[in-house]
């Protein structure tokens with residue numbers, strides 16, 4: 001039986017690749033008067049040339065199918081040497097059919113209408129041999145391997161990993177605030193607040209959803225995969241209510257301490273359960289504790305997840321309410337609101353919008369959000385939006401299945417990114433990303449003085 005396999009029809013000498021299927025066989029049989037090709041099995045049974053009539057350009061033509069066996073490899077072509085019909089229209093400049101042969105002399109080709117000048121000169125010697133798997137011992141490949149093979153950190157954060165914290169090429173946000181262009185750390189437009197809640201869904205998330213709905217507010221929920229498994233209906237309600245849902249890992253670990261394989265498992269399982277529950281796959285993610293370095297970044301981006309942090313003006317001015325710590329007794333409700341006041345004051349000093357760290361895992365943080373923080377924020381006329389929308393992108397761009405490349409094209413590397421300065425952004429104002437807001441460290445910069453590193457580390461003790 002040839003069903004599903006490829007065979008070749010010889011149409012007046014022109015090879016046409018077709019697929020043996022019930023539909024094509026029945027289409028052929030509808031115009032066949034005396035053919036064995038009335039069903040798919042009829043094709044497989046052919047043992048010699050079979051005449052089949054097909055309709056083309058209003059003309060019935062003869063098509064030869066040669067087959068001496070029942071497998072594709074035994075099917076041979078019959079080369080026609082003349083047309084048995086007349087095409088209705090041909091190109092006046094067409095090369096004569098008799099000249100289009102395997103051993104024809106190559107003719108002059110048409111030059112491209114225009115050519116772009118590459119940013120760097122393309123020299124073949126600078127690349128691996130064409131059409132072969134490139135060797136892995138080149139400096140370029142070794143550098144790419146190193147991007148995802150940096151040694152994981154050990155438990156204990158910055159003090160326990162001083163060398164890693166001092167390594168500016170690692171770009172470890174948790175210890176130094178270092179961001180890359182792929183990171184989202186603020187909303188581009190001043191007065192805009194990218195509203196986010198982490199660690200849910202939880203028992204208290206419906207309380208928050210009810211308040212948000214009553215006030216026509218929408219947020220980004222960075223959900224933990226394990227909580228999605230525990231509260232799938234709540235995750236679904238977040239999505240259905242028009243909130244953005246995004247990844248916050250499966251078990252909330254310090255990602256820089258995990259192996260590449262473990263990071264992939266954390267992100268992959270969370271993406272999967274969110275897809276299973278909502279039908280869509282998120283393309284944003286927030287690393288727990290903000291614990292991300294280039295190795296974690298590169299893995300997350302390779303998995304289609306853009307890192308989203310929270311705004312950080314300096315080591316002492318992060319947009320973290322510390323609401324998470326009220327439940328554990330490490331912070332007071334008053335302290336959280338004092339932090340909020342400082343955030344508002346700092347927001348007025350920067351020329352971009354901002355993103356704040358809040359949580360919906362515990363009752364206390366939801367009570368503070370719905371009772372105090374959100375009401376006061378609405379009074380202050382902030383534009384409160386999910387992160388994807390504060391980046392001036394439609395909600396559909398928040399998911400792999402609905403992302404529109406017209407407004408959010410893939411980066412040149414092929415990775416999907418959602419940074420606010422992404423080409424094709426529909427932002428009406430130029431991106432102000434990183435303009436005096438964040439501590440930006442390039443991969444080769446050694447601008448960060450060691451004393452500064454230790455000062456920053458001390459803050460995390």
Ligand SMILES: [Zn+2]
Pocket residue numbers: 198199248252288289
């Ligand atoms: Zn978290």
